[in-house]
Amino acid sequence: MKVSRTLAIPYVVWVLIFTVVPLGLVIGFAFTNPDGKITLENIFEMSDYMAVLFRSILFAIAATVICLIIAFPAAYIISRANAINQSTLIVLLMVPMWINFLLRTYAWMTLLEQNGVINRILGAIGLGPYQLINNSGAVILGMVYNYLPFMILPLYSVMVKIDQSVIEAAQDLGSNKIRLVRKILLPLSMPGISTGVIAVFVPSVSTFVISRMLGGGTNDLIGDIIEMQFSGNSYNPHLGSAMALVLMIIVLFMMSLFNQFGTEEDVAL
Amino acid sequence: MKSISSKVYMYILYAFLYLPILVLIVFSFNQSKSRANWTGFTLHWYADLFRDERILTSLLNTVIVALAASVLATVLGTMAALGIHSMGKFGKSVLMGATYIPVINPEIIMGISLMILFRFFVAHFNFQFGFATLILAHISFDVPYVIYNVLPKLRAMNPNLVEAAQDLGCNPRQAFFKAVIPEIMPGIFSGFLMALTYSVDDFVVSYFTSGTTVETLSVTIESMTRVKVSPKINALSAIIFVVITAILIIKNVLENRRLRRDMALSRAALKEARGK
Amino acid sequence: MENTIISLRNAVVEYDGEQILKSISLDIIDKQFVTLLGPSGCGKTTTLRIIGGFAEMASGELFFNGVNIKNLPPHKRQVNTVFQKYALFPHLNIYENIAFGLRIQKLPEGEIKTRVEEMLELVNMRGYEKRSINSLSGGQQQRIAIARALVNRPKVLLLDEPLGALDLKLRKDMQIELKRMQQDLEITFIYVTHDQEEALTMSDTVVVMRDGMIQQIGTPQDIYNEPKNAFVADFIGESNIIDGIMRRDFLVEFAGREFVCVDKGFEKDELVDVVIRPEDIKVVSQDKGAIVGVVENVVFKGVHYEITVDALGYKWIIQSTMSEEVGSIIGMNVTPEDIHIMHKSEESR
CATH class of the missing domain: 3.40.50.300 (P-loop containing nucleotide triphosphate hydrolases)
Structure with missing residues (x-):
């Protein structure tokens, strides 16, 4: 068995080069200027972008909460279906997930635009046209649409383990629906909720594609600003790294809040 | 799904998930370029799609990158899982923690951090952005999924299996290839498939690590949505939708069949045992 | 061979x-x-x-x-x-x-x-x-x-x-x-x-x-x-294990009286373990018994009854084909061949 331990050596080297060193470089860049001098000015410059940062967090929280509200009953309903229905419903949930998310977001572009499908239909019955795209609602909608399965799946996987007899026992003991949810379902689903919250919040708070496609440049998020520092016109990887560092801290804070320095089982979606 | 209200709820939910995609597909057959006005049926966007040099090239690039990255990630990840499995508690938790980073780290941070690393490589060694950077980046986010798929198989393996093989005349090498590898093969395979799908699907990391010479399909799609909108994208979505749906349905059917067969077999075994 | x-x-x-x-x-x-x-x-x-x-x-x-x-x-x-x-x-x-x-x-x-x-x-x-x-x-x-x-x-x-x-x-x-x-x-x-x-x-x-x-x-x-x-006696089947003293060759004292046995080669007055198998104890009437005790418990085991008898501070386990009434006083006999004498192993029991 001593031999097999050495099998991990290539991976250890890999982790060092492609995970540890890059993160170290980000931290290094965040605290230096283009001349290589140690500085805090990138961090100070972040204050210009506080509004963007605040908006990113707000949008991500909104998307996460909406996902949770939609996903909770859905996951419960799936978990109480019979085995064959369960696997069919889960597969149906996965199909859109495996379609490139750019295409999914693009689909919403065509639905929401000024002379898009929804406004056409509304127009046919004499309403609108409304401004449905390029606003904060459209961005949050895009997040919810793209990441909703990330909330349903972990919730489902914990709920499916709740024995029907536990629920029946609670009902037998006189729990009404609200009490059943508050006293039984919610506590028992907690691990799934934390996984789901992280799985929706992290990609939402860091996205730059959804905000660009559905926000129309008026609702830039921190992801957009970071992206611009690396491949846009305002090339400044040092400032970009400082922003990335702040983003990482937000993510770490969220994870510690939900106690998710977890095991691999949590992410095996 | 007992009550009507839960049925209605699920229908609305799935309609929300599928309607945008279906609208997209419907308009791939639309004669005019309009994305909202139906003017008649046509297949010429599909024909255009297969004549589009840029899309075809990036499709090929995606296949090359995804295959190369997931094969290499499978080898690296399987070796890593075997190593981690035989490690002590401390080494195991450190390495599993490091493995967790690419999974939980926002994609954009993984993208820009690798970009900075590769820029450093370019500046100091004879190194170019292109296939190499893409494949290296993809391996990095693929490996954890291979490890997560292989490790449970190793844990579930009967620890005497290797000894049994050695007992029956295998040297350690033979025991490894004849007892361990076949035993964890399902995990290796599902890890490979997962790596493959993540690679094909990836946009953010590819966007930052592809450079200007090599474009993957996602990168191409993104730039198409940015400048000129063409129903070719709709046609492409329709094809991808059909392929993915077919794969998942086949997989589901096979799994259900295996589930039923396993249930039947264990029932038969139970009956036999009782009969004795 | x-x-x-x-x-x-x-x-x-x-x-x-x-x-x-x-x-x-x-x-x-x-x-x-x-x-x-x-x-x-x-x-x-x-x-x-x-x-x-x-x-x-x-x-x-x-x-x-x-x-x-x-x-x-x-x-x-x-x-x-x-x-x-x-x-x-x-x-x-x-x-x-x-x-x-x-x-x-x-x-x-x-x-x-x-x-x-x-x-x-x-x-x-x-x-x-x-x-x-x-x-x-x-x-x-x-x-x-x-x-x-x-x-x-x-x-x-x-x-x-x-x-x-x-x-x-x-x-x-x-x-x-x-x-x-x-x-x-x-x-x-x-x-x-x-x-x-x-x-x-x-x-x-x-x-x-x-x-x-x-x-x-x-x-x-x-x-x-x-x-x-x-230890071996106890692990291999149930046994009555009693503290005894080896008075001299072929004579052991336990349960308050001396018994003839077939063992020798112990030191004089050595403290020993006396092992008697439950099936080797014969139930006799009170007046004929070497040891007299009260039946505490009787369990039917299929082939035999397992009888627990309280006598002289020990719980004796007897296997017998006949049942006895709980609470009755009975006598017990054991032949010299069925008394096994063992050195006290330092960490046993």
């Missing part, structure tokens, strides 16, 4: 700084059914693993037909093992599981086929060739595991609690079958179990172990009738 096939000399095994085996020496005689018996953690499985080549000795030697094989890897030893949880290969069907060892030896296909079929016949599993492992019951998997080991024609077969997972009825059948196989094939079986009844039924030689040390080696009759110490 009786030649030693395996010889273990002063075997010491350490794990995490703790001694699992404390210098064990053991000779295994060819073609015998040898059982290593003891409670869990006594080192019996470790002893088996040394012979199989899966455990390393901190010190000590292991001889196979006179050759030191201490450093020989498992795949080069002429022994095969039946593992506790069978350890069949789930990815292979039954035929391929049994053929596994033969394929490693690269035998011709025809010979593999004959030998596998021979084995399936031996374990009563003909017609199961194509079945998968998962479709078998525990007892059937057990048979395949035995066939897979025996097909390689080992000189010695090691069995690690092979019947542990089976239910009682199946266990009894398999015990008889294993014994038959061992006699038909004329090879050595080394069998690990914690079940004393199993050990007594099947073995030619029983090795009783405890805390990494051998307590006694002998035939089942020896072990049962002449246990060397109170």
